[in-house]
Amino acid sequence: MSNYQYCILKLIIDYIRQNKAIDLKFIDKIIEIVVNEKGLHDYVKKFQPYQDDFVISYNVITKIISGNIENIIKDIPQEFFYLNYDDRMLNNFSHVAWCTIHELYHARDYKKCIINQKDIETKILRESYYKPLIKNYIFLRDRPRFPFVRKRICKIQENRYQLYKSLWHFAPFERIANIDAIQDIVSIAEELRSYILWNYMTCRQQNFYLNAYNLLKANNITCSPTKFYLEKYDKKRQGEFIEKMGKNLPFIDRLRLGLEIKETASETLLLNLIKK
Numbered sequence: 001m002s003n004y005q006y007c008i009l010k011l012i013i014d015y016i017r018q019n020k021a022i023d024l025k026f027i028d029k030i031i032e033i034v035v036n037e038k039g040l041h042d043y044v045k046k047f048q049p050y051q052d053d054f055v056i057s058y059n060v061i062t063k064i065i066s067g068n069i070e071n072i073i074k075d076i077p078q079e080f081f082y083l084n085y086d087d088r089m090l091n092n093f094s095h096v097a098w099c100t101i102h103e104l105y106h107a108r109d110y111k112k113c114i115i116n117q118k119d120i121e122t123k124i125l126r127e128s129y130y131k132p133l134i135k136n137y138i139f140l141r142d143r144p145r146f147p148f149v150r151k152r153i154c155k156i157q158e159n160r161y162q163l164y165k166s167l168w169h170f171a172p173f174e175r176i177a178n179i180d181a182i183q184d185i186v187s188i189a190e191e192l193r194s195y196i197l198w199n200y201m202t203c204r205q206q207n208f209y210l211n212a213y214n215l216l217k218a219n220n221i222t223c224s225p226t227k228f229y230l231e232k233y234d235k236k237r238q239g240e241f242i243e244k245m246g247k248n249l250p251f252i253d254r255l256r257l258g259l260e261i262k263e264t265a266s267e268t269l270l271l272n273l274i275k276k
């Protein structure tokens with residue numbers, strides 16, 4: 001397990017031992033640990049608590065992670081009513097750590113896009129999210145004096161947001177942030193030898209890997225989640241190029257990036273997890 005994962009584990013254990021509730025300091029500390037590890041000092045500002053009705057988010061323009069701590073806590077899945085106190089606490093803290101790390105991984109991915117690495121992952125991230133978002137923002141920012149333009153752009157933004165919401169399960173940047181953040185929690189559970197937590201988090205991880213594929217399959221759509229997502233944004237050509245680029249990647253990497261897989265996804269994923 002990596003050093004930063006160990007720091008997160010220690011933080012969670014300290015809170016549980018001291019019988020402390022999840023608070024702002026806990027989230028601040030997670031942010032501090034991951035920012036140091038991933039070199040995100042220029043990409044993440046201090047956590048900003050919000051009273052709004054959303055849960056937690058990262059803004060690539062302001063570089064602020066903001067959220068409503070009450071909603072974050074309300075959002076913790078409580079599927080194990082039979083858990084003992086320690087396991088329940090472990091589940092609660094792990095979930096809050098996971099959703100904070102998820103947002104931090106958006107910052108990490110944004111950094112990759114800015115420094116313009118040439119790898120396939122950065123290409124996918126740039127095509128799927130950051131480029132259109134930033135382009136829209138700059139356009140809007142530079143034209144505040146013309147209300148009619150502003151109105152038109154707001155409409156475009158609104159349409160884009162609705163599309164984003166409907167495609168959330170296929171969005172490469174959401175899938176990658178989910179998969180990588182849950183991997184941190186799986187590693188922590190392994191180190192703790194907490195079978196219940198490990199089992200649950202591994203199930204969630206598999207779900208993050210497979211959900212988009214299964215949704216497409218259920219609707220008889222044959223292309224990959226990433227290609228499907230890009231096509232919805234009129235980027236069919238880019239989707240095909242990315243598929244070619246990732247043709248020879250190992251199975252698990254193709255799955256993580258949402259590329260086409262020939263194998264029966266769930267079976268092969270299970271085999272790969274066992275082999276790990």
Ligand SMILES: [Zn+2]
Nearest residue numbers: 102106174177
């Ligand atoms: Zn996200």
